[in-house]
Amino acid sequence: MESRAQGVVVSAGLGVACVVGSLGFYAALHFVGPSAEVDWARRTISQYALLENGWWFDAATLLLAAGSVGVLVAALRAGVVRGGAAVALGLWVAGLVGVVWFEKHNWAAGPSIGGDIHRVASVVAFLSLPVAALLAAARSVRDAAARWVAFGGMVSLLCFTPILWAVLAEPWTGVRWWRAIPLGGVERILGLAEVLTLLLIAGWAVSRHVRRPRPEQAIAGG
Numbered sequence: 191m192e193s194r195a196q197g198v199v200v201s202a203g204l205g206v207a208c209v210v211g212s213l214g215f216y217a218a219l220h221f222v223g224p225s226a227e228v229d230w231a232r233r234t235i236s237q238y239a240l241l242e243n244g245w246w247f248d249a250a251t252l253l254l255a256a257g258s259v260g261v262l263v264a265a266l267r268a269g270v271v272r273g274g275a276a277v278a279l280g281l282w283v284a285g286l287v288g289v290v291w292f293e294k295h296n297w298a299a300g301p302s303i304g305g306d307i308h309r310v311a312s313v314v315a316f317l318s319l320p321v322a323a324l325l326a327a328a329r330s331v332r333d334a335a336a337r338w339v340a341f342g343g344m345v346s347l348l349c350f351t352p353i354l355w356a357v358l359a360e361p362w363t364g365v366r367w368w369r370a371i372p373l374g375g376v377e378r379i380l381g382l383a384e385v386l387t388l389l390l391i392a393g394w395a396v397s398r399h400v401r402r403p404r405p406e407q408a409i410a411g412g
Contacts, residue, residue: 195399198267202392205260208253209385209392215250216381219243231375236294236308248290254385255286261392268395270336271326278322279391285315319384320346323391335394342387349380 216235219225225238225246238247262279265271271279288311295305323343330336353376356367363370 198264198395198399201260201267202264202396203260205257205262205264206389206392208257208260209388210257212250212253212257213385215246215253219246219250222246229374230378231372233374234294234377235374235381236289236312237374239290239293240296251286251290255283255290258283258286258388261388261395264395265326265391268398270330270395270398271322271391273325275322275326278318278325281318282315282322285311285313285318287311289315316346316350316380316384319387320344320350323387326391333394333398335390335397339387339390339394342383342390346380346383346387349376349383352376353380 219235219238220230222243224241225243228237228241236247238244258279262271262276262283265279266276289308292304292308292311294308295301320343323339323346327333327336327340327343331340352371353367353373356365356370356373359365359370360367
């Protein structure tokens with residue numbers, strides 16, 4: 191039991207460290223040229239991958255994927271994520287890797303199949319994490335940490351709704367969906383909400399083992 195708890199803490203700790211490192215890379219892209227010149231309110235985060243320092247974006251996203259694997263391992267060991275929630279969290283990781291493997295459309299050269307796959311991978315990632323959070327939390331509604339995870343999942347889904355509205359409203363408004371909203375700003379808020387939700391899952395996994403009594407404590411209490 192003790193080694194299992196240590197495994198949860200180590201996996202979660204490594205995962206959180208990678209996630210925090212990825213946030214550092216993402217933040218730096220907004221302040222270091224040439225990526226600092228990108229209009230963050232209108233341009234998506236993956237636009238950075240097309241620039242000279244685009245490897246920073248790739249490094250950040252792969253670090254986030256690696257950190258997510260660490261959190262997934264911790265959550266599985268702690269028993270807070272299983273079944274459909276585990277599958278959804280795995281799809282989040284796969285979506286992040288797909289975003290890096292297939293670059294977004296470079297409109298200077300025109301659309302590409304890789305760009306279409308990139309877009310699908312982005313949607314898969316953005317939707318899978320909140321779904322994972324809600325599925326996992328639904329099994330432990332009496333747990334305060336689980337309720338925070340559910341809250342993070344709901345906020346993430348709410349952050350996605352402007353994109354959904356823009357897509358669905360396009361036939362009536364005649365405005366292309368990526369122009370109807372400040373897509374870059376919406377995506378950054380959504381991404382931050384999802385990263386915070388991921389950190390909440392890591393915290394939930396650790397707290398589950400911290401609160402769980404050791405065998406000798408259970409015997410003494412009984």
